[in-house]
Amino acid sequence: MSHPAITLPRLIAHRGLSARAPENTLSAVRAAHAADCHWVELDVQLLGDGTPVIWHDATVKRCSDGRARLKDLDLPRARRLDVGGWFGDEFRGERIATLSEMLGLIDALGLGLNLELKVNRGRSAAALVEEAIPAALDRLSSERLIVSSFNAEALSCARDLAPAARLALGALFEGIPDDWRQRCEALEIYSVHADWKRLSRRGALAVSEAGYPLLCYTANDPAAFAHQWDWGVSSVISDDPSCFEGHLP
Ligand code: G3P
Ligand code: MG
Numbered sequence: 001m002s003h004p005a006i007t008l009p010r011l012i013a014h015r016g017l018s019a020r021a022p023e024n025t026l027s028a029v030r031a032a033h034a035a036d037c038h039w040v041e042l043d044v045q046l047l048g049d050g051t052p053v054i055w056h057d058a059t060v061k062r063c064s065d066g067r068a069r070l071k072d073l074d075l076p077r078a079r080r081l082d083v084g085g086w087f088g089d090e091f092r093g094e095r096i097a098t099l100s101e102m103l104g105l106i107d108a109l110g111l112g113l114n115l116e117l118k119v120n121r122g123r124s125a126a127a128l129v130e131e132a133i134p135a136a137l138d139r140l141s142s143e144r145l146i147v148s149s150f151n152a153e154a155l156s157c158a159r160d161l162a163p164a165a166r167l168a169l170g171a172l173f174e175g176i177p178d179d180w181r182q183r184c185e186a187l188e189i190y191s192v193h194a195d196w197k198r199l200s201r202r203g204a205l206a207v208s209e210a211g212y213p214l215l216c217y218t219a220n221d222p223a224a225f226a227h228q229w230d231w232g233v234s235s236v237i238s239d240d241p242s243c244f245e246g247h248l249p
Helices: 026-034 075-079 099-109 125-139 152-161 180-186 201-209 222-231
Strands: 011-014 039-046 052-054 112-117 145-149 168-173 191-195 214-217 235-238
Touching: 026 039, 026 099, 039 099, 039 125, 052 099, 052 125, 099 125, 112 125, 112 152, 125 145, 125 152, 145 152, 145 191, 152 168, 168 180, 180 201, 191 201, 201 214, 201 222, 214 222
Parallel strands: 011 039, 011 235, 039 112, 112 145, 145 168, 168 191, 191 214, 214 235
Antiparallel strands: 039 052
């Protein structure tokens, strides 16, 4: 099966450079670029009015000055939120980023993007895919894009929308399940993304020896991670990739 010719970096900045700037914001992506990270991981989901925005949680409580559920917000209301002040005064006034704005920035900075389709409880996977995937493919070349999800329906809808040669899909798992390979083959998956704390040597080697890039999230402790590089790990998704400097194989 053919996939886009992606050159994966060793390190990917999780939710942008989320150790240094408010996660999933334009500032976090600019910070990643300034820190010489070439790829970022970001979460996308839909507001209540169907606008795709870069956001992780089902509510805005943790990362803004508001309290609403994302599905109850339209874009004008979401734009009134301050999504930077919770992280630090220098980020006060930061606004939630639409997917469209974020894709423009990623493209302008020449970054690669691991876009995670975040299907929170009660939300439609198909609607998210229909909004997010065409926009991402329009803006970024296939060599700079991996779309991942924990949600099998989202991956399936994404695969229906674009062939494997055009769109690299990443299967997100916590622990790697016994039937990982059947699932990946059925969806013509490009890469496997696993929680590094739940990764076994056997599971990792099965994935890497089958030829799938293996990406591990969210590792911020290079000493604890060190032995896992030998298991065929392609990339680490980290809140602070700079902590891995001097610790790469
Ligand atoms: O894509 C890797 C990682 O972001 C998955 O977990 O909850 O941080 O989106 P989460
Ligand atoms: Mg994520």
